[in-house]
Amino acid sequence: MKFTKEHEWAKLDGDIVTVGITEYAAHQLGDVVFVELPANGSKVAMGKTFGTIESVKTVSDMYAPVSGEVVETNGELEGNPALVNESPMDAGWIVKIKVADSKEYDTLLSEADYKKICE
Amino acid sequence: MANYIPTTPAELQEMLGAIGVKTIEDLFAEIPPELRLQGELNLPAGMSEPEMTRKVTRLSQNNSTVDDKVCFLGGGAYDHIIPAAIDHLLLRGDFFTAYTPYQPEVSQGTLQCIYEFQSLISGLTGMDQANASMYEGATAAVEAINMATAQTRRNRVLIMQTVNPEYRRVMNSLNTPLGVNLVSVPFEDGTVDPAKVHELLSDQVAAVVMQYPNFLGCIEDVERIAELAHEAGALVIVVANPIALGLLETPGKLGADIVCGEGQPLGIPLSFGGPYVGFLAAKKALLRRMPGRIVGRTTDLDGKTGYVLTLQAREQHIRREKASSNICSNQALMALNATIYMSLMGREGIREVASQSFQKAHYLKRELAKVEGVTFPFTGSFFHELVVKIPNARKVLGKMAKHGIFAGIPLDNWFANLKDCILVAVTEKRSKDEIDNYCNLLGGFING
C-alpha cells in the first residue's frame, strides 16, 4: 500500500489501484456527510482532483494518486457516507482506477514516509 | 452628544485607566498621522430624535404613494393587500435584532421560520427543496443560471425575451463575467414559440429560462419548452410569480428543474423596490448546487426536535473561492414576512388572492375592450397583468397620474417594438369602482 501527501492511500492489484482516504484524514475531517464520486469511465490524471469529500464543517478535494480510468466507485457511500469514518482503509474505499502507467504508483509515498508527514 | 452610547464620563475614566491610556485618542495612535482624518467629517451636526423624525417625515411626504394614488403598476412588484398582523410580528426585537443563526441552540425561532419558509416555497412551486432566501427576484435568477451551468458544464443559456427585462440586464451584469453566453429568444404574440426554442437548442445549452406568467402577463407553454430543453440535456429554469401559483399549475409539474422568483407579492410592502425576498427551489439532483443557506430539521442530545443550518460546506465561509455562491447575508426577515403572510392567508386565502386578481384583471380587459382606441396586442392567456395599446401612451399615462391613477408601465422602456403599449396589473386590492374609473378616465384622455 502507498500513500500521498493529500492523505490518501492507494493499493495496486494487477492494473487496478483502489483509492481511499487515510485514518488520519478521516479523523481530521470529522463526520463525513457526502462523497462526490466521479463517473465510471471518466479519465483522471495524477495529482488532479477527481471528487470532493464533505464533512459537517468542511469540504476537501480528492486528488488522483495515479493517472488512468475510473472503473468502479464505492456506491455504498451514497447511502452511507459514514463508512468513510468507520472504515476508511477498507469498506470506506472511494474509487478504483485502472492505471495508465504503473511507474506512477511506484513514486507514491511509503507508509513510513507518510507517517512522518502526519507527525 | 453620545447617541446610543451608554458609557458615563466616570466610567470612561475608569476604563481608560484599566487599559492604561490617558485618552481614547491614544487607542488610535498606530494609525499614521498622514492617514488620519484632519478635522471633522463634513457632515451636519447630530440632532435629537424628534428633529430627525420631522426632517425625514418631510422628505417622505415629498412622494406620492400607491395609497395616495390608485396603483395599476406591476412588472415584478405588485400592490397586494397586506394583513396588519404581519408587521406586529416583524417588529418583535427577538426576530429583527438577531443575527444569522450560527448558534442554533439560541436561534430556534429564526431557524424554524426558515424551515417553514423552505417548505412553503417547495410546496408552492412543486419542487423538492428550497433555500433560505436570496436577495430578490433578479439575483435569484442569476444564481439559478449559475447552478445550471455548473451542473451541466455547458455555458450557453437561452433566455426568453419575455423574461423581466430588468432581470435580463442583471443577468448580463452578473452571469456574463463567468463566461455564460446569454442568448435571447424572441417572442411572437406575447409568448415564445417552442419551435423557436427548439431551433436554438443544442448540446451547448445549459438551460432555458422562462417566466411564468411572463413579463407581458402571458402564460408561456412551459410544458412543451421544458420537454424540448430536456431532450437537449438542458435544465429548465422558471421565474415564477408566487401569487399566480395560487391558481396556476406548479412549475415542478410542468417540468422545471429550478424555480426562482420575487417573493414581494407575498405580503411585502412595495418599499420603492426593496428589501424584497428572492426564492430559489430546485429538484433533488441539484441540492448540492444550491447557493446560500439551508435549514434542516434534526434532533438534539435529548432527542428533542431542533433546527440547524445544514449543508454549510457549500458556503463561502467554508469553501471560500470554491463556494457555490458568495452570498452571505440573505433576506431572512423578508422570508419571515412571506412565511407569516402565507400562514395567515393560508390555502384558501392565497387561492382567493390569486383568483380575485385574475377575475379583476379579466374584468378590466372586458371593460377596456369597450373603450374606443384601446387594443390588445396579444391574444394568449394571462393571469393578472396584460399589455394594452393606446394612442400617445406616455402622454395619457401622465394625465392619468395627475388624476390619481398610476395607470401602467410604458413598455418602450425596454421593447422598441412595443411603442404605445403599457403593462397594466390588477390585484385583489383594486375595487370595481377603481377599475371602472380607470376605464372611464382612460377613454376620456384617449378620445378627449
Added chain:
Amino acid sequence: MAEPLIFDLSKDGCRGFTLPALDVPEVDPADHIPARFLREELPLPSMSELDVVRHFTRLSRLNHSVDIGFYPLGSCTMKYNPKVNENMARLPGFANLHPQQPEETVQGALQMLKTLEDSLAEITGMDAITLQPAAGAQGELTGLLIMKAYHRKKGNHKTKIMIPDSGHGTNPASCSMVGYEVVNIKSDPRGGVDIEDLKSKLGPDIAGLMITNPNTLGLFDENIGELAHLVHSVDGLVYYDGANLNAIMGWARPGDMGFDIVHLNLHKTFSTPHGGGGPGAGPVGVKKHLEAFLPNPRIQFDGKKYRLQTKCRESVGPVLGSLGNFLVLVRAFAYIMVNGREGLKNVSAYAVLNANYMMQRLKKTFDLPYDRFCKHEFVLSGKGLAKYGVKTLDVAKRLLDFGFHAPTIYFPMIVEESMMIEPTETESKGTLDCFCETMEMIAREAAENPENLRNAPVKTPVRRLDEATAARKPDINFFQKPE
C-alpha cells in the same frame, strides 16, 4: 415541548384573514386558461389569526437577539438598532412606493438616496457611491466587476486578486464569481499583511488587493499606504472591505489611505437590523477614475429635479432589480442624521474603547496571540484549555447558558481555536464586566469541571444538535420526508 410547525397547527376551514368580497362579475378561469395550467393541490396550511400570532410570537422567544442581551459576535457589529429607525422605514411615503412610479412622484425618495450617497462618500473619503448592492457580499461583487471593467478598458490582462489569509470568506468567493483567481497573502507576526510575501507575488497579472483594515484580528495595518502604493505600481486597484468600518469612522478614511474601491455594510456600522440574517445593504464607493463604471441607474440632481440616469455607457450594469434595499437605506440615513459628524466619530471611539477594555482584562485568562491595542474587536485563542479536553466550541456553548451570545469562533482561521469578540459602542461597562466575569468563571470551570462545558448548553431551548445526521439525511422540506 417543541413548537409545532405551521403545518401541524393547520386545521381545515380556518382562515387567518378575510378579503373583501369579489365585486366584479365572475368568469370561469377554465374558459381563459388551458386546464393543464390550472393547479389542483395547494399544500398551504389553514390557521386562524390568533394561532398564527401565537406561533410566531412563541418562536421569536426562542431567539437570542440584541434586544435581549449582549451579542459579541466578531466582525458582525451587533450594535443596538435604534427603534426610531423602524418608524422611519414604515413612513407611508417611503414604504408604499412602487419602484416603477414616475420620477416626479418619488422626488423625496430620490433626494434621500442622493443625500445618503453624499454622506457615505464623505465618511469613506470616496468620490461616488452606489447604494444598489443588497448586502456586503454583493458590494464585493460589484466592486470587483468595477475592477474588471477598469482593467478591460485599459487593455490590462489581469487574472488574479490578492487576499490576506485573515480575509472574510466572502472575499475569495466573490473573486470566483467574476472569474478572478485568488492569491493568498500571509500575515506577518504583528498580524498585518506580510509585505515581503505580497512583494513576491506581485506581478503584471495582479488585478488588485482586497483587504479589511482593521483586519479580522481587529488590528490596524499601519503599512496600508505602502501596500496600496505597491499594488498601484502594477496598475492594480486596492479594495477596502468595509465590514470593519465601525473601528475608524470619523478617525480615518479608506479614501485617504489609497483605496480605490470600498464597500460598506450598513447592517453593521450604520445600525440597520440584521433581521436574523438579512436584509442588509452593501453600498460601494469609488474614486473619480472609476465613477463611470458604477452600476446604473445613477441618481442625478439637475438643480431642480432628481432623475435616474440609465444611459451610462461604461457602467457594469445593474446588479439588482431595483435601486437597492431602499428601506434599509432609510434606516441608515436616519442613523447618520441623529449621530452627525461628532456622533459618528464617537461611535468608533467607544467601540474601540470597549474592545480594548475587554481585551486587557481577558488576556489575563485567555491566550491573546497579538498583544497590541486593537480596534473594534480582538481575537483570543482557547488553545490553553485543550489540556482539560475543552475546545473553544465548548466555551461558546457554555456562554449561551449565561444568557450571552457566543463570540465568532474558529474565524479568522490563522488563530488556533479562535474567539473573535466585538462588543460595539452601545454596550455599557456593566455589561462588559459581566461578560468578562462569566468568561473567567467558564475558564475556571474548564479546569475544575470540564464536563459542564462539554455538555453545554443545558439552559437553552434545545441542546447541541445532531448536525451530522442533518447533513447526511437532509430534512429540509416538510413535504418530503428524508430517506
